[in-house]
Amino acid sequence: MVTIRKPIQGQPFNDVLNELHAHAITGVPDESDPFILDELEREYIAYALAIYYQCDHCQVHHGKAIDRLRSQGETPPWEWREEFIKTILFLRTNRHDISDAEWEGWLKAWRGYAVHVHYRHPGLACYVAYAIGIARHDQVLMDLAFGSISGNNEDNDDLLGIIRDIDRLVVFMKAATSKNRTDPIIRAQLRTRGIMV
Secondary structure, eight states: OOOOOOOTTOHHHHHHHHHHHIIIIIOOTTTSOOOSSOHHHHHHHHHHHHHHTTOHHHHHHHHHHHHHHHHHTTOOOOOHHHHHHHHHHHHTOOGGGSOHHHHHHHHHHHHHHHHHHHHHSTTHHHHHHHHHHHHTTOHHHHHHHHHHHHHTOOOHHHHHHHHHHHHHHHHHHHHHHHHHHHHHHHHHHHHTTTOOO
16 A cells, blocks of 8 residues: 655645746746856755754755766765765854954864865855855854855856855755654644644
């Protein structure tokens, strides 16, 4: 017997989420705004947000997409999963929670780490930092990351496109991670009333 699960939110809502996924990550031909960041970069940012939001489902999904994209391209070997854990550990630091001396130490360490990641994938650490800044409404982190992104992109259209690509990912991932983390809880709660979805 095959069990078919109905979405808790309803199929029309899930269809909209799938459409948002396409517009934020893979693109919809003749509908999506053009991307500046390539699909691998967008998947990397989505994976980082999945770690940040602690969504195992999203980590598995975006991790598989990254593996697929890396195998299709000419990408040198890189322990990218380990690097993303380190990146998120760095970015969990909030300027408002530490002293001036700690902040100066953090800035020095972050800049060194961002350069380390930059050699593997240019700009990626700052893209992720900007995404985390948006996700937690952290203007200090957004300003820091924007300064680097802006400094590396002279063309204003490219800069706007990068920021747009990152912002769309954050908006989508916040909704998706919430849904994917809470669906099992909601299903279990509904089962206590005999409701199977």
